[in-house]
Amino acid sequence: MNNELRLLQLLEENCTYTAGQLAAMAELTEEDVKAAIAKNEADKVILGYKAIVDWERTEREAVTALIEVRVTPQRGEGFDRVAKRIYQYDEVESLYLMSGAYDLTVIISGRTLKEVARFVGEKLAPIEDVTGTATHFILKKYKEKHLIFEKQEKQEEGFVLE
Secondary structure, eight states, X not given: XXXXXXXXXXXXXXXXXXXXXXXXXXXXXXXXXXXXXXXXXXXXXXXXXXXXXXXXGSSOOOEEEEEEEEEOOBTTTBTHHHXXXXXXXXXXXXXXXXXXXXXXXXXXXXXXXXXXXXXXXXXXXXXXXXXXXXXXXXXXXXEETTEEOOOOOOOOOSOOOO
């Protein structure tokens, strides 16, 4: 793997690495790292930086759903026009073109099951060329973007008796 690809891999792994740390791990100079990052940002290779939060460890209530969507592709546009319409919604976190029984996979989050159901019924299903949906609620996350969501350890209270 070349050094610039290694740099991108390192940034995807942990975008909080300093330029010095990245330079050492990718075998580049700090100046080369800064230039490569700036170029990749300008070229839209690097689209943004984001923290992955384990919301189960917070007070926030949220429901995440994976929605499979069947679509009638349009001549000359395929699935792109419908996909663009769907990803415009704020609720949509991710959208993928898929192979298999369904054409698109949409990942959304809402505060309640009812909020997610309302999105599917009032916004997604009525879109022209959407011919069917199947909604799956994510019950528990174990791993995302190579990061493992570990169960929070509860500390024992009390005294140790000898």
